[in-house]
Amino acid sequence: MTSISRSQHDFAQAGRLLPGGVNSPVRAFKSVGGTPRFFASASGSHVQDVDGNDYIDYVGSWGPMILGHAQPEVVRAVQETAASGMSFGAPCELEITLAEMVIDMVPSIEVVRFVNSGTEATMSALRLARGFTGRDKFIKFDGGYHGHGDGFLVKAGSGAATFGEPDSAGVPADYAKLTLTAPFNDIAAVERLFADNRGEIAAIFVEPVPGNSGVMDLYSSGFLQQLRALCDREGALLVFDEVMCGFRVAPGGAQQRFGITPDLTCLGKIIGGGLPVGAYGGREEIMRHISPDGPVYQAGTLSGNPLAMRAGIETLKQLRQPGFYEALEAKSARLVEGLLDGCRAAGVPAVANRFGSMFTIFFTGRDAITCGSDVGNHCDLDFFGRYFNAMLDEGVYLAPSQYEAAFVSAAHSDADIDATIAAAGRALAAAKP
Numbered sequence: 001m002t003s004i005s006r007s008q009h010d011f012a013q014a015g016r017l018l019p020g021g022v023n024s025p026v027r028a029f030k031s032v033g034g035t036p037r038f039f040a041s042a043s044g045s046h047v048q049d050v051d052g053n054d055y056i057d058y059v060g061s062w063g064p065m066i067l068g069h070a071q072p073e074v075v076r077a078v079q080e081t082a083a084s085g086m087s088f089g090a091p092c093e094l095e096i097t098l099a100e101m102v103i104d105m106v107p108s109i110e111v112v113r114f115v116n117s118g119t120e121a122t123m124s125a126l127r128l129a130r131g132f133t134g135r136d137k138f139i140k141f142d143g144g145y146h147g148h149g150d151g152f153l154v155k156a157g158s159g160a161a162t163f164g165e166p167d168s169a170g171v172p173a174d175y176a177k178l179t180l181t182a183p184f185n186d187i188a189a190v191e192r193l194f195a196d197n198r199g200e201i202a203a204i205f206v207e208p209v210p211g212n213s214g215v216m217d218l219y220s221s222g223f224l225q226q227l228r229a230l231c232d233r234e235g236a237l238l239v240f241d242e243v244m245c246g247f248r249v250a251p252g253g254a255q256q257r258f259g260i261t262p263d264l265t266c267l268g269k270i271i272g273g274g275l276p277v278g279a280y281g282g283r284e285e286i287m288r289h290i291s292p293d294g295p296v297y298q299a300g301t302l303s304g305n306p307l308a309m310r311a312g313i314e315t316l317k318q319l320r321q322p323g324f325y326e327a328l329e330a331k332s333a334r335l336v337e338g339l340l341d342g343c344r345a346a347g348v349p350a351v352a353n354r355f356g357s358m359f360t361i362f363f364t365g366r367d368a369i370t371c372g373s374d375v376g377n378h379c380d381l382d383f384f385g386r387y388f389n390a391m392l393d394e395g396v397y398l399a400p401s402q403y404e405a406a407f408v409s410a411a412h413s414d415a416d417i418d419a420t421i422a423a424a425g426r427a428l429a430a431a432k433p
Helices: 005-017 072-082 093-105 118-133 187-196 223-234 253-258 306-319 324-346 372-378 381-393 414-431
Strands: 039-043 046-049 054-057 111-115 137-141 179-182 201-206 237-241 264-268 278-282 351-355 358-362
Touching: 054 414, 072 306, 093 111, 093 278, 093 306, 111 118, 118 137, 118 201, 118 237, 118 264, 118 278, 179 187, 187 201, 187 223, 201 223, 223 237, 237 253, 253 264, 306 324, 324 351, 324 358, 324 414, 381 414
Parallel strands: 137 179, 137 201, 201 237, 237 264
Antiparallel strands: 039 046, 046 054, 111 278, 264 278, 351 358
16 A cells, blocks of 8 residues: 555544544545545646545546646636635626526526535525425435535435434424425325425425435436426426536536426536535526515625636536537446446446446446435445545545545546556455455
């Protein structure tokens, strides 16, 4: 194993100053064991840790780095903008430019509001849905993650479709009762929730490509279309959480790929080019309920700050280049096929879920993994932990959890993909008992 002494030192130091030594829980490597790597720099498809070790990166800052790290045009744009001021707390023209681009690219968005994170986008969209409909309850799906807002940190109860129970300390049980949960891809369960809560449900929140329990491509059955029809019938809003898949799987996100128009869309990650950003938008009649146009209050000191706006503008410019997504799809498919071939050659049971440039390899003997509960019940999480650490030793950085997506960027080269497939073969051998 390469030396990680400085990362070990830094993690010990951080543990005295930060909860768990990190500022976001999954970074602590709790589910895979070992020492989190502290990174010092990144370029293209690679990241470098403080000990000087180099890794091919498939985390990509959890999705935003679709162009690769420190992409020259984005870096130059941010540097130019920073020289003129990093935050005004007042309107700037860059907000108009990025808003025009988002509205042009995302089919459902007529008016957009910029915020500072995906969590802020979903929290604000939920408040807006309640304010617009005059209803308090909403539906989410088992395993679906929509940020750490109180209403979203809810798991299913004992029934297939039920009132939610808090999934985190600090979330009041009475508040969680406003969150209704149902299994993914079970339209009958959703219909029962509407029948049991007639006239009380403001919205359905759904990730059109679930990625926070590992990538799940669940909707070839027409589930999203059924949700759209059900919301129309019941007077509820359909909210797509495209924080992860927005601009990742198509220029207009998953809604473009599926041909479905939600009432509201939540965005983040890619629209900031790696800087903190979020957004929510949708039909104008709904969005005009937001203050100062309407009674739904939401504000943010750093919302629309010029650095994030300019990074987003430069990123979206490049995503609109002809052939960008076709090339990204092709290299992603080649990587996943190569990884599965390696699993078969090593005699390691595995399946893969891939949608565009998002993918997850699941170590399981099942033919398919279709929901978050499948991961915990049917995947070999111990094997994944050994595989993850073996891949680190081979110079490949994956998300430190079987429940997460991996991301391919435009900066990943054929050589990167070949090296990753070869490294995986050696890591599989090392991870076997």
